[in-house]
Amino acid sequence: MTGPSGAGKSTFLEALVGLNVSARNSLSLDGTCVSRLNAQAHLQLLRYCPQSPQFLEGSFDRSVLFGIAPSPALNQAIQRLDLEDIVSQRHLTENASNVSGGEAKRLSLLRLINRPGRFNLFDEPSASIEPKTGRPGVGFAFRHLRRAGIDLCDTRCRPLAPF
Structure with missing residues (x-):
């Protein structure tokens, strides 16, 4: 979905994921x-990777994973997203003020990789990274996500171009 800044794209995604x-x-759904x-x-x-991710206060397991068991792909994803330092050493704040915007976004992607939903919505997934x-x-x-059998579609439900 594309449109000018302020057109309501994020608001629309938040409504679709049930945050509104x-x-x-x-x-x-069904x-x-x-x-x-x-x-x-x-x-x-429903899983959502927002523009400005929020986290629970605490360790990586609590803050990012919400206490959900790590998936088999988590360690590789941590390495590929260059998050080893944050995962092993940082206590995150609720508003993510102790990580950069790009790190917060990558942590949000990591959360979704660990436990994808049937429908996964991304709001500017590479913004701030x-x-x-x-x-x-x-x-x-x-x-x-594609290897896990999860379809990624644009707003007309066409497969997204491969990265």
């Missing part, structure tokens, strides 16, 4: 209203 409380009663999904079912269906890690990191994330 007023839209949750109007959004349904005939089930999103507002009636419990947290576990919601995470299995340094050029040397941006395209390769996002490309790795998308290739990983």
Whole structure:
């Protein structure tokens, strides 16, 4: 989806993923209203990589993974997204003020790689990421999701061009 800044792209994605409380009663997946999904079912269906990711205060396991067990692909993803230092040494703040915007974005991609949903929405996935890690990191994330059998589509549901 493309459009000028301020056109509502992020707001639209937030409504689709169910973050907009007023839209949750109007959004349904497979005939089930999103507002009636419990947290576990919601995470299995909808995952979102926002422009400005938020984290829980704490260690990597708590802050980024929300206590969810690491997937077999997690260690490779940590290396490919150049996140070894953050994962092993940093305590994250809730507003991610102790990491750069690019690091926060890569951590958000890592969260999604660890536990993708049936529908995965990305809001400017390479925004704020340094050029040397941006395209390769996002490309790795998308290739990983494709290998896992997860389709990535544009707004007309055409497959995204390979990275």
